[in-house]
Amino acid sequence: MSFFTRLKLALSVLFGGELPASAAPERALPAKVEAPPPPPPAPVLTAEQQHAAALFFLGLLQREGRLLDFLQEDITSFSDGDVGAASRVVHAGCKKVLAQYLALTPVVAETEGATISVPAGFDASRFRLTGNVTGQGPWKGSLKHHGWQASKVELPAVPTTVDVKVIAPAEVELP
């Protein structure tokens, strides 16, 4: 059968429900194919369930890098030295999480400040033009930020047996 015959056959089966006699296959099909049951209505998810992965990832950054403790602290009263020392802990822990679960690479390899060309019809999710945006391209411009992309995402499955709203449990040491 040619491609177009197959296509016609597929469409006729899809919309007509019966095979044309001329194209009856060698093996008989069941007389009537039960229509699949309609999919169950999508469960209504709460905001926490919908964004469970985000809360879970925040939990990883908190567990390894104390990120929430740092961000939720009022740091205005601390000296730059104290903030700097604390940020080293946060930096090391959060970086460990990123390295473990993601591969992050710049969108473009050129260094910042370099002149790069952006082709006409560029991928607008990969490039953002600023400044004198006019004409149809290609353009030449100075790279202000090389961008980031995740070339690998291997996060663990979001837990279903613990409450995802609890980003970090309270810890109580018993004497």
Next chain:
Amino acid sequence: MSATYSIGIDLGTTHSALSWMALDAKEGRGPNQAVLPISQVTAPGTTEERQLLPSFLYLSADGEFPKDALALPWKGDARTVVGEFARTHGTKVPTRQVASAKSWLSHPGVDRRAKILPWQAPPDVTKVSPVEAGARVLEHLAH
């Protein structure tokens, strides 16, 4: 049925690992040999694959974690856990953590089948013997 692969088990004092190679491979190193990632609980509710399985056993208290939070795909609601979470959480609750069980196996002054671990466990902990602790790690590796 003849075997196709050979699997190596390293039951270590602090970490254990699995490695495999195809038996028809001529060279036992390089591309023919690889480490098998090991699924384990890394946090309550989270199971991840890691290259190493910490050889630690944690004997949790009743209600210490949410129901099924220590469950593994092959093992439902579990009170005891082997691996990464047993190691990290056990450092905060040393009286319920069995560590370095292997070193007790050959200790001259210890009956390796006596239920003595964790060494400093409170009375409500069901202690295990060094042999049982090692067996629990091997049992985990077998899955």
